[in-house]
């Protein structure tokens with residue numbers, strides 16, 4: 001057992017060499033160390049220091065102690081991560097940029113601008129586009145089904161619902177495929193290669209192919225480069241209006 005430089009055990013008694021006092025047990029020795037004003041004590045390391053200054057320099061230098069550099073009173077953490085969490089929460093610190101902010105709002109502004117933080121769910125994204133794509137998830141469900149009154153967040157959500165056959169309009173995936181082929185825009189998104197006898201949907205802007213219409217829409221919703229197909233004069237916007245008319 002290592003008692004450090006100022007405490008000793010002679011085989012029978014525990015000794016505080018600073019005060020030259022003996023104790024019958026380790027517990028009694030430590031109780032003395034905690035209560036005395038003649039020397040200083042580090043509870044976590046069970047170690048005596050000759051003075052408060054000696055103890056404080058131990059706190060600063062030891063791997064067992066993580067001291068907050070900002071708090072006016074010594075705030076000691078057991079692990080680096082705990083200190084870092086404290087710095088973020090209490091001192092508005094950005095660990096990536098090693099910068100302190102004056103308020104929570106200022107730190108959050110920085111997190112949004114620099115680190116593409118979604119404040120709705122607290123996730124971070126690699127770039128602004130990814131954040132914008134992600135934030136569509138948080139949008140309210142506003143797409144009403146073409147065949148019933150259920151609402152979905154996206155067109156692909158409506159199409160998955162229709163393809164699954166769970167809509168009260170009793171539309172089937174085959175009927176939906178027929179409607180898609182009938183639409184005058186079909187030349188743009190129907191793949192005519194007929195691989196293995198299966199016909200497929202194709203994204204006209206990137207040439208990816210899909211077995212289901214909902215997958216094509218999901219792709220256009222997720223991939224920024226292909227998302228224009230869904231708005232205004234885009235063929236998928238026109239097809240969506242055509243499906244709506246066909247099912248009403």
Ligand SMILES: [Zn+2]
Nearest residue numbers: 016018019036
């Ligand atoms: Zn002592």
Ligand SMILES: [Zn+2]
Nearest residue numbers: 042044045062
């Ligand atoms: Zn210590």
Ligand SMILES: [Zn+2]
Nearest residue numbers: 068070071075
């Ligand atoms: Zn602090």
Ligand SMILES: [Zn+2]
Nearest residue numbers: 094096097114
């Ligand atoms: Zn930062």
Ligand SMILES: [Zn+2]
Nearest residue numbers: 118120121122
């Ligand atoms: Zn989010």
Ligand SMILES: [Zn+2]
Nearest residue numbers: 145147148167
């Ligand atoms: Zn429906």
Ligand SMILES: [Zn+2]
Nearest residue numbers: 203205206226
């Ligand atoms: Zn595409």
